[in-house]
Amino acid sequence: ACGSGGSSNSSESGTTAGKEFKVGMVTDLGSVNDKSFNQSAWEGLQKLQADFGYDVKYLEPQSDAEVEPSLLQFVNSGTDLTWATAATLADAVTNIAKNNPDAKLGIVDADIEGIDNIVSISFKENEGAFLAGIVAASMSETDKIGFIGGMEIPVIQRFQAGFEAGVREIKPDAEIVVNYAGVFNRVDIGKSAASTMYNDGVDVIFHAAGGTGNGIFNEAQERFKAGEKVWVIGVDKDQSLEFGNDVTLTSMIKNVDNAVYEVSKQAAEGEFPGGQVVRLGLAENGVGLADTSDINVPKEVLDVVESYKEKIISGEITVPEQP
Amino acid sequence: MVANIISGSLIFATALLFGALGGMLSERAGVTNLGVEGFMISGAFFSAIGANFAESMGMGGFSPWIGLLSAFVFTSLFSGMHALATLKYKADHVISGVVINLLAANFTFFLVKLLFDGAADTPRLRNMFAKVNIPVLSDIPFIGDALFRSYPTTYLAFILVFAIGFYFFRTPAGLRLRGVGENPGSIDTAGINVMKIKFWAVMLSGSISSLGGATIVLTTNGNFSFNTIAGQGFIAIAAVILGRWNPYGVMMGALLFGFAQSIKDQIQILDFASAIPTEFFYMLPYIVTLLALIFTGRKTRGPKALGVHYDASVR
Amino acid sequence: MNQTKVKKVLELKHITKKFGDFVANDDISLTVGRGEIHALLGENGAGKSTLMNVVFGMYQPDGGAISVYENETKIENPNHAIHLGIGMVHQHFKLIENFTVTENIILGMEPKDGIRINMKAAVKEVSDISTKYGLKVDPTSKIENLPVGMQQKVEILKCLYRGANLLIFDEPTAVLTPDEIGELLQIMKKLVAEGKSIILITHKLKEIMQVANKCTVIRKGKFIASVDVAETNEEELAELMVGKNLSREIEKAAYNPQATVLEIKQLTSFSASKKRVLDDINLTVAAGEILGIAGVDGNGQSELVEAIVKMHAFEEGDILINGVSVKEKTTREIYESGVSYVPADRHKHGLVLDNNIAENLILIEYYKEKHNQGIRLDKVRMYQEAREAMQNYDIRAKNEYTVVRGMSGGNQQKVILSREISRDPKLLIIVQPTRGLDIGAIDFIHRQIVRLRDKGVAVLLVSFELEEILTLSDRIAIIFDGKIVGETKPETTTDRELGLMMAGKGSGEE
Amino acid sequence: MEKVKKKTKNSNVIVPVIAVLIALVIGAIVMVIGGYNPLIAYQSLVTKVFGSVYDIGETIRAIIPLLLSGLAVAVANKAGIFNIGVDGQIIMGAVSSLLVGTLIEMPPILHGIVAILVGVVAGGLWGVLVAALKTKFGINEVISSIMLNYIALYFSHILIKNFATQEGTQRSAMIKESAGITFPSLNEVFNGARIHWGFFLVPFIIFAFYYFFEKTRWGYETKVVGLNPNAASYAGIRVNRIMTRTMFLSGALGGLVGTLDTLGVYGYVAISSSTSGIGFDGVAIALLGGNSALGTTLSGILIGALNYGSQGMQFGAGVPSEIIGIVISLIIFFVAAPGIVKAALPKKPLHKEEAK
Numbered sequence A: 001a002c003g004s005g006g007s008s009n010s011s012e013s014g015t016t017a018g019k020e021f022k023v024g025m026v027t028d029l030g031s032v033n034d035k036s037f038n039q040s041a042w043e044g045l046q047k048l049q050a051d052f053g054y055d056v057k058y059l060e061p062q063s064d065a066e067v068e069p070s071l072l073q074f075v076n077s078g079t080d081l082t083w084a085t086a087a088t089l090a091d092a093v094t095n096i097a098k099n100n101p102d103a104k105l106g107i108v109d110a111d112i113e114g115i116d117n118i119v120s121i122s123f124k125e126n127e128g129a130f131l132a133g134i135v136a137a138s139m140s141e142t143d144k145i146g147f148i149g150g151m152e153i154p155v156i157q158r159f160q161a162g163f164e165a166g167v168r169e170i171k172p173d174a175e176i177v178v179n180y181a182g183v184f185n186r187v188d189i190g191k192s193a194a195s196t197m198y199n200d201g202v203d204v205i206f207h208a209a210g211g212t213g214n215g216i217f218n219e220a221q222e223r224f225k226a227g228e229k230v231w232v233i234g235v236d237k238d239q240s241l242e243f244g245n246d247v248t249l250t251s252m253i254k255n256v257d258n259a260v261y262e263v264s265k266q267a268a269e270g271e272f273p274g275g276q277v278v279r280l281g282l283a284e285n286g287v288g289l290a291d292t293s294d295i296n297v298p299k300e301v302l303d304v305v306e307s308y309k310e311k312i313i314s315g316e317i318t319v320p321e322q323p
Numbered sequence B: 001m002v003a004n005i006i007s008g009s010l011i012f013a014t015a016l017l018f019g020a021l022g023g024m025l026s027e028r029a030g031v032t033n034l035g036v037e038g039f040m041i042s043g044a045f046f047s048a049i050g051a052n053f054a055e056s057m058g059m060g061g062f063s064p065w066i067g068l069l070s071a072f073v074f075t076s077l078f079s080g081m082h083a084l085a086t087l088k089y090k091a092d093h094v095i096s097g098v099v100i101n102l103l104a105a106n107f108t109f110f111l112v113k114l115l116f117d118g119a120a121d122t123p124r125l126r127n128m129f130a131k132v133n134i135p136v137l138s139d140i141p142f143i144g145d146a147l148f149r150s151y152p153t154t155y156l157a158f159i160l161v162f163a164i165g166f167y168f169f170r171t172p173a174g175l176r177l178r179g180v181g182e183n184p185g186s187i188d189t190a191g192i193n194v195m196k197i198k199f200w201a202v203m204l205s206g207s208i209s210s211l212g213g214a215t216i217v218l219t220t221n222g223n224f225s226f227n228t229i230a231g232q233g234f235i236a237i238a239a240v241i242l243g244r245w246n247p248y249g250v251m252m253g254a255l256l257f258g259f260a261q262s263i264k265d266q267i268q269i270l271d272f273a274s275a276i277p278t279e280f281f282y283m284l285p286y287i288v289t290l291l292a293l294i295f296t297g298r299k300t301r302g303p304k305a306l307g308v309h310y311d312a313s314v315r
Numbered sequence C: 001m002n003q004t005k006v007k008k009v010l011e012l013k014h015i016t017k018k019f020g021d022f023v024a025n026d027d028i029s030l031t032v033g034r035g036e037i038h039a040l041l042g043e044n045g046a047g048k049s050t051l052m053n054v055v056f057g058m059y060q061p062d063g064g065a066i067s068v069y070e071n072e073t074k075i076e077n078p079n080h081a082i083h084l085g086i087g088m089v090h091q092h093f094k095l096i097e098n099f100t101v102t103e104n105i106i107l108g109m110e111p112k113d114g115i116r117i118n119m120k121a122a123v124k125e126v127s128d129i130s131t132k133y134g135l136k137v138d139p140t141s142k143i144e145n146l147p148v149g150m151q152q153k154v155e156i157l158k159c160l161y162r163g164a165n166l167l168i169f170d171e172p173t174a175v176l177t178p179d180e181i182g183e184l185l186q187i188m189k190k191l192v193a194e195g196k197s198i199i200l201i202t203h204k205l206k207e208i209m210q211v212a213n214k215c216t217v218i219r220k221g222k223f224i225a226s227v228d229v230a231e232t233n234e235e236e237l238a239e240l241m242v243g244k245n246l247s248r249e250i251e252k253a254a255y256n257p258q259a260t261v262l263e264i265k266q267l268t269s270f271s272a273s274k275k276r277v278l279d280d281i282n283l284t285v286a287a288g289e290i291l292g293i294a295g296v297d298g299n300g301q302s303e304l305v306e307a308i309v310k311m312h313a314f315e316e317g318d319i320l321i322n323g324v325s326v327k328e329k330t331t332r333e334i335y336e337s338g339v340s341y342v343p344a345d346r347h348k349h350g351l352v353l354d355n356n357i358a359e360n361l362i363l364i365e366y367y368k369e370k371h372n373q374g375i376r377l378d379k380v381r382m383y384q385e386a387r388e389a390m391q392n393y394d395i396r397a398k399n400e401y402t403v404v405r406g407m408s409g410g411n412q413q414k415v416i417l418s419r420e421i422s423r424d425p426k427l428l429i430i431v432q433p434t435r436g437l438d439i440g441a442i443d444f445i446h447r448q449i450v451r452l453r454d455k456g457v458a459v460l461l462v463s464f465e466l467e468e469i470l471t472l473s474d475r476i477a478i479i480f481d482g483k484i485v486g487e488t489k490p491e492t493t494t495d496r497e498l499g500l501m502m503a504g505k506g507s508g509e510e
Numbered sequence D: 001m002e003k004v005k006k007k008t009k010n011s012n013v014i015v016p017v018i019a020v021l022i023a024l025v026i027g028a029i030v031m032v033i034g035g036y037n038p039l040i041a042y043q044s045l046v047t048k049v050f051g052s053v054y055d056i057g058e059t060i061r062a063i064i065p066l067l068l069s070g071l072a073v074a075v076a077n078k079a080g081i082f083n084i085g086v087d088g089q090i091i092m093g094a095v096s097s098l099l100v101g102t103l104i105e106m107p108p109i110l111h112g113i114v115a116i117l118v119g120v121v122a123g124g125l126w127g128v129l130v131a132a133l134k135t136k137f138g139i140n141e142v143i144s145s146i147m148l149n150y151i152a153l154y155f156s157h158i159l160i161k162n163f164a165t166q167e168g169t170q171r172s173a174m175i176k177e178s179a180g181i182t183f184p185s186l187n188e189v190f191n192g193a194r195i196h197w198g199f200f201l202v203p204f205i206i207f208a209f210y211y212f213f214e215k216t217r218w219g220y221e222t223k224v225v226g227l228n229p230n231a232a233s234y235a236g237i238r239v240n241r242i243m244t245r246t247m248f249l250s251g252a253l254g255g256l257v258g259t260l261d262t263l264g265v266y267g268y269v270a271i272s273s274s275t276s277g278i279g280f281d282g283v284a285i286a287l288l289g290g291n292s293a294l295g296t297t298l299s300g301i302l303i304g305a306l307n308y309g310s311q312g313m314q315f316g317a318g319v320p321s322e323i324i325g326i327v328i329s330l331i332i333f334f335v336a337a338p339g340i341v342k343a344a345l346p347k348k349p350l351h352k353e354e355a356k
C-alpha cells in the first residue's frame, strides 16, 4: 500500500492521508528499550501519540553506517519530524538535513547550530551532577566518594566535573575516587569496579556508565543484603524505580522525554525551532534530581541542594565542564 | 587489597572458566568448538528466563538455581545443532560454530523482544546469587577473604575443574574421550562407539559453557540483554588454548584473565594511575595474555584429531 | 558352541564389497583353520585390506556370507568382531600416541576400581600377557617414545588382551627392521602353537614361505587361488599375484665411481631436547655409486638426510655438495645445485595430498622460469608435462587432474619419483623408496634408481629393508645411535652381519 | 581449526539456492509465530534493497565492507591461517587513514590515495603481527588475533584522543575534505547514497584475488603452505615467510575496509566501546563462499543485501532485524551441512515430474 503523493516510497500499511503529524525516531546503536536515552525519547513520542494521535515510529540501526539510510527512510516517507537520539548521530543528521532542506530533524544530546531544519536538544549534565555531588558529600560518612564513568569522553567528563565540584563545595577535603570502565555495556565490569571502590572505603558512588552502571547497583544490593550500608546515585532516569530504594540514594535525571515532547508539539503547531540549540540545564528543568530523592535524602540536605540549585540558576555559581 | 584482587579474579574467572571447560570438553573429543560465545549467550538468556519464571512461581531465593538449571538444559537446543551438523552431516566444525554464535545471538534477542513486549532486556531479577562464606575457612585471615567468600557458581566452577580432571585422567570414560580426540580410529577398533562419545561431549560442552552465561546473569548482571555476553566466549576459547586443553591449565588461563581484569580496577584507584591513559588499563588483560603466551608459549598442541570428521572408511 | 573343537575358525563365502561403482572385493572365498597362518597376497589395491575390514566389521559386505566358528554371522561392527574373538593389527597402527602402552591396550575393557580405572591391575595384566607371549614392552611408556617394532607389539597385545583367537595382521612387516621381522614371525608361530589362528597380509614372499601354512592370492578384487605353502615357491606366488612372469633380477652396470659429489665431514647435531642425534658423521658419495645407509629406524637417518637439505640444523661439521658447503644455503638453493630428495614420508612431506598430480609434479620447481609466463603459472605446460610423466613413469590414475589423496601408495610414490628424477639430479637422496609397495612397483622403482646410478648420479639410499640395501647399494654404511658404526660392501657381507651392526655391534639377541 | 579448507566446495549450485529458500521459509514461520506478516516483511526487504537508486547505492555500500572482510578471511585461510582478527585490522586501517586524513595537508585525490595506502599498510602490519606471534613464538592465531582486536580498539582511542580529537563528541575530528574519496557527482546521481572509490576498487580486488590464487606461482605456494606446511618446507618454500606475506595481504584487505569506511562513508572514526564485528561477519562470509573469489563475492553480496534490507523490514512490517540474523545463520548452516537440505527435500527430487 503505497502513498498517494508519489514522492513517498513508504511501504507501510498505515494511513498517509495527510493531516496526521508524523514523528520518527532513529536510535543510536542501542535499542529503543535501553532504559535510558532512547527509551526516554520514545516515551516522549508515545505520549504524543496518546495525547494528540500523532503517528510515531522508530528504527534501530545496527551499525554506524545504517544511521543515514534509517534517517532517510523517514525523511523520504514523508515524516514531518525525525529525531535522532544521540550525539553520535550528529554527523548523519547534518548531512541529511543539508541534502533534504524540506525535512525537519531533531537531535538529542548534541549542539548543531545554524542549520535551519535542525533543532538540537542538549543538556547541562554538569549542573545536575553538581547537585548529585552535594548529596553525595552530605551523605558520605567515610568522606570517600566514587565516580564511575563509561568511557572517558566529553559528555561523561561533564558529569565528572560537575560532580566533583559539587562534592568539593560541601567537603573540600573529601577523597574522590574515579574509575572509567571503558565500556557502557559490561555489567560485570561495573560491578567489579564498584566492589573495588566499596572495599576501598567509598560509600557513595555516582555513575554515568549506562548499562555498566547496573553492575554498581547489583554490587550495592549485594552488600545491602549482607548488612553493609552503601549508596549509588543513578543517572539519566530515576533508577530507584528499577533498583529500589535500598541502595539508590538519588538519581540525576535528564528529562529527554519532556524535551522531545515539547519540541515535537511546537513543530506540529508550526513553531518548529529550527536552527536553535535548546540547551537544558537546571533553569530549564532539563536536568535535576529525581523526585523520589526524599525517600533516602534527609530534608536538610535537600534544602541545601535547593539553595545551590538557585545559585546556579541565578548564575552565582558556574559549574565547570572539565574535570 | 591483594585479597580483593584474588577474590575479584575468581569472580571474573568463573564465567570464563565455565565457557572454557565446555569448549575444552568438546575439543578434547575432536570437535572444534567456536560456538562457546553462542552457548554462553544461550545460557545467559535461558537462565534469565528460567529464574524469572521461578520468581514468578514464588521460589524466591531458590530461583537462581532454576535459572542455572534452565541454562544447562535448554542450551542443548544449540549444542544439539552443533552435534547434528558436525557429527551427522559432517559440516565444517568452524562454520557450525560461527552459525551457533550468530543464531544464538539473533534468536535470543528476538525472543526477548517477543516475550517482553519489545524490551531490550529481560526483567530485572530480584533474587540473584549471594556470596556464600564457607564456614571456618572464610574466617582465616587473608585467605578467607580471598578464596572463601564467593558465589556458589564460583565454587561450582572450580569443583567442576577437578571433577573434569578426575573424569579425564582417572575414569574409563575419560580415557576414551581423550582417545577420541587423539585418534578416533583407535577407539573405533577397540569396539567403542566414537560417535556416541563425540555426541555427548558436544552436548555437555554446550551445557557447561552455558553456565558461564548464566553466571554472568545470576551473579553480576541480574538480567539478560543483547550485550550481556560481548566476546567473553572468545576469551574463553583463548583460555582453552592457553591452558592447552587441560582442565587445570584452562583454570590457570581463566584465572589469568580474571586477574588481569580485576587488577585494572585496583590500579585505577591508585594515585599514579591518572598519569596513564585509561585505555592502557583496558588493554591490560589482553596484553598480559599475549605476554603470558610469549613466555610460556611455544607450540600449543591441541588434540590431534581436532576438527577432523571421523569416518571409519577414510584413512 | 565349543570353539576348541571346531576346525574352521573363519570362512568367507563369496564376499563382494563395492565402493560406489568400484568393486573392491569380487566374490572372494577363503577358509582359515585353527592353528593356521593364512597368508593373503595381492598387488597394491587388490582389495586385501578391504576384505579384512569386512571381517573386522568396519565395512558391511554387499554380498556373501561370513562364518565364524562355523556359525554364519553378520559382523556388525568392530565391537562385535572383538566379541567373536577376532583381533586386527592395522597397517597404520591405531594407537594413541600420547597414551601409555597400558592405556592403549585396555581401552574399551578397562579394569575398574569403583568408577576409576584400576591402573595398577591394568599394568599388571598387561605385563602378564606380555610375558606369556614373549612380547616385551614397558607397560608405562608412552607410545610416542616407542620404536615402531614396539608399537606393533602393543597392537598385538591389544588383540590378545581382548581374547582374540583369530588375529589379522595387515602388512605388519612393512615398517620393521630385519631383527624385528624375525621376532614377529617367531611370535606368530608361538601364537598359533597356542591354538590361535592368523591371517597375514604381506608383500614379502619370503615371509610367506617362512611362516604361512596356506596362501590366498587375490588380484584386482578377484579370488585367484588358495595354495598350500609347502607345495609352492616364491616364483609361483609372484606369478599368481601379478598374472605374468616377473624377472626379479636387476641389471647393474659395473661399479665405476667418479668424482665425489657429497661429502659429509664430522657432522654433529642436537635435537630440540639437546640430545646428540648425529655424532661425528663422515661420509662421501661419488657420482655413479649408490651408498646405502642401513640402520634401524630412529638412529639418525632422517636427521642426516634433512641436514643435507637444510631442513634440520646442524651445529658442527660441514656438508659439501660438489665441494660447496651447504651452510649458507637454503633448501631451495641446495635443490638448485643439483640435489633431488625423495622423503621417507610421502604423505607428510612428499606430496600435497589435496592437490592433483600435475600440481604435485611442479612442487619443487614451480617458481622457475620454465613453469611461468610472466606472473602466471604456465598451466598448459604443467598439464602437458604431467601427461608425459604419467606415461614415462607408469603412474596409474584417471588423468593428470586426479587428486593424489585417492591414489594408491605405489602410484603416489611414482609421482614423487618422477618429479625428483626428471629434475636431472647430480645427487639423489632417497629414503624408504618402496615402503608398503607391491612387488611390481618395487621392481619399477629399483630399476629407476639403478638407471640413474648408471648414468652417473650419486645416490644416497636410506632404507630399513636390508634386502633393498643389499640389492641396490655399491657400498653400505651402517648407522647406529647417530654414529656410523661400520662400512661394508654387499658382496662381502650377510644379512646377519649387517643386522648385528645395526643393533649396535653387540649381539642382536639377549 | 586448521582444516578450514574447501569443504563447502562440493555443494553444487542447487544446495545454496535451496538453503536460502528454506532459511527464508523458516524465517517466515518464525515471523508468523511472532505475530508479524512475513509477506509484507519480505516485500519491504526487497523494496529496501532495490527500491530506489539511493537504496541500491547504499546496499552496495553495505556490501563492500562485508565482502572485503570475507576476502580478508579467505586469503588467510588459503595459507591455513584462521584470521579472526580482521576486526582489529579494520580498526588499524581506519585510524591510520584517519590520521593521514586529518593531520596532513595534501592536494585532493593524492591525499585520498596516500591515506588509503597508509591504512592498507597499517592493517597489513597488524596482520603481520599475528603471523609473527605464530611463527616466532608458536602462538595460536586464534588467541592472538582476539587479543589484538581489543588492543587495536583501545590503541585507536589513544590515537584519536591525542591526535585527532574533536571537542565535545564521541568521535574523532573529520578528515580534511581533500582526503575524501567520494564522488560528489555520482552521489547526486544516487540521491546522496555514499558512493566512494571502493565501488570501483572492489571488482578489481576480487579479480586480483582470483588471479593471484588461481594463476600465479605465489598463489600456488600459498595454497601449498595451507594444505601441507610440511610438504612446503620440504619443497624449499619458506613457510614462515609465506605466512607472514599472506597475513599482510589479509590484514591489508581488513585495513582497506576500515579505510574505505573512514574516508568514503563516515569521514571520522568513532570512539566505540566494541569492535565493529565486520571481521566476524567476514568469517561467516568466507566460509559460506568456500574461500573462493566467486563464492565469497556472492555470499558477501547476499549477506550484505540481507543485512541492509533488514532495516526495511523493521520499518515496513515492524519485524525486528534479528529475524534476518536468524535467516542468515540458517543459510550458512544449511550450506555447511548440505545433508540436511537433502534430507529435507522430498525423496524423489524435482526431475521426476519433469520426466513425466
Ligand SMILES: Nc1ncnc2c1ncn2[C@@H]1O[C@H](COP(=O)(O)OP(=O)(O)OP(=O)(O)O)[C@@H](O)[C@H]1O
Pocket: B313, B314, C019, C022, C023, C024, C042, C043, C044, C045, C046, C047, C048, C049, C050, C051, C408, C409, C436, C438
Ligand atoms: N574407502 C574407500 N572408498 C573407495 N574406494 C576404496 C576405499 N578403500 C579402498 N578402496 C579401493 O578398493 C581397492 C582395494 O583397496 P585395498 O585397500 O583393499 O587394497 P590393498 O589390497 O589393501 O592394497 P595395499 O597392498 O596397497 O594395501 C583400491 O583400489 C581402492 O581404490
Ligand SMILES: Nc1ncnc2c1ncn2[C@@H]1O[C@H](COP(=O)(O)OP(=O)(O)OP(=O)(O)O)[C@@H](O)[C@H]1O
Pocket: B313, B314, B315, C044, C045, C049, C090, C091, C092, C170, C171, C405, C406, C407, C408, C409, C410, C436
Ligand atoms: N579414501 C579413499 N578413496 C579411494 N581409495 C582409497 C582411499 N583410501 C585408500 N584408498 C585405496 O586403498 C588402497 C590402499 O592404500 P594404501 O596402501 O595407502 O593403504 P594401506 O597402507 O594399505 O592401508 P591399510 O592399513 O588399510 O592396509 C590404495 O589402492 C588406495 O587407492
Ligand SMILES: [Mg+2]
Pocket: C048, C049, C050, C091, C170
Ligand atoms: Mg592394504
Ligand SMILES: [Mg+2]
Pocket: C091, C171, C409, C436
Ligand atoms: Mg598398503
